[in-house]
Amino acid sequence: MKPLHIHHARLIDPAADLDAEGGLILGEDGRILDRGPHLREAGSGPEGADLRDAGGHALAPGLVDLRVYVGEPGARHKESYRSVGEAAAAGGVTTIVVQPDTDPPLDDPALVAFVRRRAAEVCKVRAHPMAAMTKGRAGREMAEYKFLLDAGAVALTDGDRQISDPVVTRRCLQYARSVGALTVHHIQDSALAAQGCATESLFAGKLGLPEAPAAAEVMALERDLRLVELTGARYHAGQISTAAALEALRRAKEKGLPVSASASAHHYALNEYDIGDFRSFCKVSPPLREEADRAALEEAVAEGLIDALTSSHRPQDEESKRLPYAQAATGSVGLETSLAAALNLHHKELIGLPALWRMLALRPAELLGFETGRLTPGAPGDLILVDLGAPWIVDRKALRSKSKNSAFHDRRMQGLVKATWVGGALVFER
Amino acid sequence: MTDIPFPQRHLLGVEDLAPEAILQLLDRADGYVEMNREARKKRDILKGLTQINLFFESSTRTQMSFELAGKRLGADVMNMPVKSSSLSKGETLIDTAMTLNAMRPDLLVVRHADSGAVNLLAQKVNCAVVNAGDGRREHPTQALLDALTIRRRKGRLHRLNVAICGDILHSRVARSNMWLLGKLENRIRVIAPPTLLPTGIERFGVEVFEDMEQGLEGCDVVMMLRLQLERMSGAFVPSVREYFHRYGLNAEKLARAKEDVIVMHPGPMNRGVEIDSELADDINRSVIQEQVEMGVAVRMAVLETLAERLPNWRGAGALA
Numbered sequence A: 001m002k003p004l005h006i007h008h009a010r011l012i013d014p015a016a017d018l019d020a021e022g023g024l025i026l027g028e029d030g031r032i033l034d035r036g037p038h039l040r041e042a043g044s045g046p047e048g049a050d051l052r053d054a055g056g057h058a059l060a061p062g063l064v065d066l067r068v069y070v071g072e073p074g075a076r077h078k079e080s081y082r083s084v085g086e087a088a089a090a091g092g093v094t095t096i097v098v099q100p101d102t103d104p105p106l107d108d109p110a111l112v113a114f115v116r117r118r119a120a121e122v123c124k125v126r127a128h129p130m131a132a133m134t135k136g137r138a139g140r141e142m143a144e145y146k147f148l149l150d151a152g153a154v155a156l157t158d159g160d161r162q163i164s165d166p167v168v169t170r171r172c173l174q175y176a177r178s179v180g181a182l183t184v185h186h187i188q189d190s191a192l193a194a195q196g197c198a199t200e201s202l203f204a205g206k207l208g209l210p211e212a213p214a215a216a217e218v219m220a221l222e223r224d225l226r227l228v229e230l231t232g233a234r235y236h237a238g239q240i241s242t243a244a245a246l247e248a249l250r251r252a253k254e255k256g257l258p259v260s261a262s263a264s265a266h267h268y269a270l271n272e273y274d275i276g277d278f279r280s281f282c283k284v285s286p287p288l289r290e291e292a293d294r295a296a297l298e299e300a301v302a303e304g305l306i307d308a309l310t311s312s313h314r315p316q317d318e319e320s321k322r323l324p325y326a327q328a329a330t331g332s333v334g335l336e337t338s339l340a341a342a343l344n345l346h347h348k349e350l351i352g353l354p355a356l357w358r359m360l361a362l363r364p365a366e367l368l369g370f371e372t373g374r375l376t377p378g379a380p381g382d383l384i385l386v387d388l389g390a391p392w393i394v395d396r397k398a399l400r401s402k403s404k405n406s407a408f409h410d411r412r413m414q415g416l417v418k419a420t421w422v423g424g425a426l427v428f429e430r
Numbered sequence B: 001m002t003d004i005p006f007p008q009r010h011l012l013g014v015e016d017l018a019p020e021a022i023l024q025l026l027d028r029a030d031g032y033v034e035m036n037r038e039a040r041k042k043r044d045i046l047k048g049l050t051q052i053n054l055f056f057e058s059s060t061r062t063q064m065s066f067e068l069a070g071k072r073l074g075a076d077v078m079n080m081p082v083k084s085s086s087l088s089k090g091e092t093l094i095d096t097a098m099t100l101n102a103m104r105p106d107l108l109v110v111r112h113a114d115s116g117a118v119n120l121l122a123q124k125v126n127c128a129v130v131n132a133g134d135g136r137r138e139h140p141t142q143a144l145l146d147a148l149t150i151r152r153r154k155g156r157l158h159r160l161n162v163a164i165c166g167d168i169l170h171s172r173v174a175r176s177n178m179w180l181l182g183k184l185e186n187r188i189r190v191i192a193p194p195t196l197l198p199t200g201i202e203r204f205g206v207e208v209f210e211d212m213e214q215g216l217e218g219c220d221v222v223m224m225l226r227l228q229l230e231r232m233s234g235a236f237v238p239s240v241r242e243y244f245h246r247y248g249l250n251a252e253k254l255a256r257a258k259e260d261v262i263v264m265h266p267g268p269m270n271r272g273v274e275i276d277s278e279l280a281d282d283i284n285r286s287v288i289q290e291q292v293e294m295g296v297a298v299r300m301a302v303l304e305t306l307a308e309r310l311p312n313w314r315g316a317g318a319l320a
Helices: A081-091 A109-122 A145-150 A166-179 A202-207 A215-231 A243-255 A265-269 A291-303 A338-347 A353-367 B019-036 B060-072 B093-102 B117-122 B140-154 B172-183 B212-216 B240-247 B277-281 B288-308
Strands: A004-013 A018-026 A032-036 A050-053 A058-061 A063-068 A093-098 A126-129 A182-185 A234-237 A259-264 A308-310 A383-393 A412-422 A425-429 B050-055 B076-080 B107-112 B128-134 B161-165 B187-191 B207-209 B221-224 B262-264
Touching: A004 A032, A004 A353, A004 A383, A018 A353, A058 A353, A063 A081, A063 A259, A063 A308, A063 A338, A063 A353, A081 A093, A081 A109, A081 A126, A081 A412, A081 A425, A093 A412, A109 A126, A109 A145, A145 A166, A166 A182, A166 A215, A166 A234, A215 A234, A215 A243, A243 A259, A243 A291, A259 A265, A259 A291, A259 A353, A265 A291, A265 A308, A265 A338, A291 A338, A308 A338, A308 A353, A338 A353, A338 A383, A338 A412, B019 B060, B019 B140, B019 B172, B019 B288, B050 B060, B050 B093, B060 B076, B060 B107, B060 B128, B060 B140, B060 B288, B093 B117, B107 B117, B107 B288, B117 B128, B128 B140, B128 B288, B140 B172, B140 B221, B140 B262, B140 B288, B161 B172, B161 B212, B172 B187, B172 B221, B187 B212, B207 B212, B262 B288
Parallel strands: A004 A050, A004 A058, A063 A093, A093 A126, A182 A234, A234 A259, A259 A308, B050 B076, B050 B107, B107 B128, B161 B187, B161 B221, B187 B207, B221 B262
Antiparallel strands: A004 A018, A018 A032, A058 A383, A383 A412, A412 A425
């Protein structure tokens, strides 16, 4: 393979806070050789390199998505490693971190190894599983953290379940600290949120949906933050969505606790009214929030309080969504819409591109110790070329994911991926 | 009768209805009240039309009321027995809807335990759908029959003080009545313990009272709601006897209301839980039996109105 010189690009590098015209050289080993304004012109690269004209579009690190569900094992009809790879590549996501909420759950080193192997065989993008924090994700007994990490798990989480018992949570955090693992948590008080499929509000009251109060989030987070103080474990809130929880997060960060948080695209882009006439694609967990909470989350993203932006890609087949709202499965696919949802914050002039990419790529990579998420020379060639302003309308039928349950269906978006490279290899082109 | 302003294909809730549409439905129902009091009640307005009653949640009185309404207008009425059908074998709501739709009914009357389920079903069929109650959300014909009862007793349906008492949180009857009476500019009060009130109830445009006697002060109409058995002991209220003590309607509490107050209940009643037995039978105040009568008339008006909106409607009594 010859080196590739991508010229006439708008370089976005969160690691160097760079947003400038220039070019980039992908080396023969699939890593970034060099990049910068001096490589803007076609002739400025090494002799004999292949050339690609970026046409002035943005060249940025591929997204590192900390929250993705794949159906393997157990629900391959919803999403396989092959289909999730197609969807991720098209959405500009070059690393997916997979939730252990499978059937059976990823609480066994052999299952983690199986998933790693499947991903290596058929997935176009990098896929790393998180392992279950407790056996069977039942919230009672600790899983084998060291073995799970050795098998290739990159973090520990019980997925969309809170460990409700504070004694168990505390021990999990203590033990996880000793193996140095990042622990990821579902911050919903499980008892308070048990029956709810909508946020308690005027609107949900009118629809007559079973509700859960928004306070269920901050209650869970505040309890956990006390346990982080006790244990010193690395703690990550898997999805944060309310103003009150954001305040708690801010205070914890100011105190210097080892705490970080992700925000899901649908939580900062949509609010409860998108449920409209009982649209079950908008049934997500935690549920879509009131506008004040959505706005607070958007603001927190804009100021950089949030560490990672995720798609919370959760494929569900038609069967499990075409049901009365309360019975419908939770989740929305998002790999192909999360970049455009994030770019909307840029188009609204709330945030600059390097700062946005910090949350889309660099910071999530740092949290898990990946060397991707940046354009630093020597880093792996996980790149995307993005037409930042390209308008499009989400058509769920046209999504590459096996499941078509998009909460963003029919929405107008701006920003399309033109090409995606993983480890220097072109895996998607539009 | 002149064409009424009723743009909806289905009747899914009163929240979607314009006040004029509500009043014209009631006018039409008034006519049917008189007709139903004659010996020969049957008309052939809906002759040739098929009406299917699909009750996923069992209800004797509402289902019978819809059945009678359809039959008196000459429709062929069929009750789909949900319990013994394939629905209990795991067929989804939408598959059932598609199957029924293929049999080409004209009117589908649906009750379901989940909010929004009837809306979902209505998206998948070609016929007109009447919501006979979905979860906690709406029960439009109940609100219409309550309105008809009030209008006939009070001579008007605006500027009345109406108190709705009991389990507001879980009640579709309460929600539909709040929307309907609110649209027609009545003053609505809700009386309930805080555990049985939805969040943000103040913003529904109603006054909230946790003290029943205060809430009943000067009321023209009192609507009592049924408290479900499973919610009585400990979960939402401490006990039946404490509930009756604080929120059960008796003559003493009712004395705070206007002298000509009427007492309503959607049925079936829990005597001694939400309403004193003697009061329930007081013919001067209790209009509970009248509500049942109005129910048939209102449902006839609804079925006829929706039938007229069917794309293949060829006029009253025309053979299909």
